[in-house]
Amino acid sequence: MITVTALWRHPIKSHGREAIKSVTLAPGQTMPWDRTWAVTHDKTKFDAQDPEWVACRNFMLGTLTPKLAGLWAKLDEETRTITLSHVDLGSLTFRPDDADDVQRFISWVTPLCPEDRLLPDGIASVPERGMTDSAFPSISVMNTASHAAVQDVLNQPLETERWRGNIWLDGLDAWAEFDWIDRDIAIGDTVLHVRERIKRCMHTAANPHNGVRDADTLGALRGQFGHQDFGIYAEVTKGGNISLGDKVEVL
Template structure:
């Protein structure tokens, strides 16, 4: 097996960045992955201490806010750029309170325009520095096999697109769901030691086409009928540090 591509998703629910390499650190997610999230305006997030992890239901995310998929997001450090259809809509430095307020106002306007009634109040930008706003509060990364993506696409009559599943590391595989056989095993990615710990159970977010930002058919029911499960990808815990690069081989220990 080898790494086909690497991804990080700086803002929860928004488009990802394809990267060539990334440092893997014990007890850490991919650097910069899901560092930021935008709340739906609930008081619980607004009144909680900075750095508090919450479940995805508190945030704008693709399971219920597919309009996010139309926004292209690039984050370098604290510098955020948001564009749509090639047109830049917003530029902000998230280290400054005035810029954070501008981002919150942008999402309030955007969501009320495109998906009215989905906010509970003014959105709030939140950040985690040593964790990620993933669907688990454990600092794990995610891996998935290319053959699994292709099998899903064939079963659902969709275009194979790894972005639909928002995995950190895509592995070149020949057998669908081969990565699931690695659960409970340790692997080496370059000098980094990882342990595969659990499957990634899917939600309705995968019904959103990342190319069109449109929600399609219920593909979870198709997965149940065709595959007997709704898992695609696996969680991995980083046990020792190293650098992962596109094209690196993966060794099962």
Template sequence: MPRVVALSRYPIKGFTPEPLESLRVQPDGRVAGDRVLAFRFADAAEPENRDGLDYWPKAKGLALQDFPALAAMRTSYDDATARVRIELDGALLVEAGLDARGREQLAHAVTDFVLTTSDARRLQRPGRLPLVLVGDGETSRFQDRPQGYVSVHSRASVEALGEALPLRIDDRRFRSNVVIDGVDAWEELDWTGAVGIGDVTFRAAGPIVRCLATHANPDTGERDAKVLTTLTRAFDQQEPTLGRLLLPGWPPSEDDAGGVIRIGDEVHAG
């Protein structure tokens, strides 16, 4: 029986995952505490609003796609106290709240770190500094798509990719909220209709086309795996694809959407 083997949320858009034992899926399809903050470039516009939904293009701020060195940091967020903690090499880099002073401390610490890495020149481009930490710490608004979703991939798909590279590939490269095991490689790409995870029912949406973030080693931040070209060439994909999106409810209805999913939950898909 397919089961959930890992769960993660990403409190700061484009930064490292926070592994958890359970995730609360909101009625809008977004994970509570996921992408509730983002480091915006100085000249970036406010988050766009499309069809009444918040949307944040990753090019407007720090993101792993363009700043792979971010992978070396470890990020966690305490919802109750609204405090962000970032560690580097097992030591505390910065911990602060979301008041004005705390936001400045977090932005300065992240800026100072990035400026010591090979990504420094990207951050020093005109209009990018000073960084500004935006978001209220509660609203999940900084996703790559206007509509809320949960992302999922199977461990078997990642293992198949690793064999093709060949290289040991970590699930964390793909930044999914949910990792499952007990299905064949690429089986999740064939799902249609309802997808049940524990007591929460989703509807299968599109596959996830991957970006350069997947090339970054999740421990060192170095780009050490040609994931995109391997997906297209070794698996004959038109676009580099791994995993898929899940939207809330089946049939689509806010009345039935949302709930809690946990590690060990069974997965049922058509």
């Protein structure tokens, strides 16, 4: 039996993650509060007066700034307040929609960023649209058995948080999720249409507890499995509630 074993949201793109116990998904939308905000830099092409989704290269990312992987988040939905924490910085509580708070955040997070790379200068958001890497509003689905397969190749413990997935599933064979492309999966009353595999970047090499690159995840994927993919992107076609332990059915 396939079941939901973990649920995660990432309120600020590439800046922390938060485990949750349940979520209500809506058709054609990302997971609520997932990638709601993204951190801009001086080469960002984003029109705050006419906000629309833009590609991930327009934002601060862990692939160029590995220490960002060490961030954890806690969101207060009612006040739209986030507390970020990092082993090197302590914690910061702020509101991403407040200009003064954004400046406090930039001052706090900049020490994690190499001086010769892009540096943070603001926070962007798009109404009713999470800033996913995919051009469509996606939910990322991960397989614990595929994670175990990569871990075995590396012969070292590997945290699932490295993959930044929304929904984790247990009870599958490794890589079985790749056979779901163009198929539907039902989780309770919710239905998701699987669109594509997720090609991975160097963000996955960084330890989520400190942001140090300590695992050759891409080398393991390419060398042992012949691809650079982990997880799948799906689109919500029928909304509903998803909770830990829910049964999953491939339609």
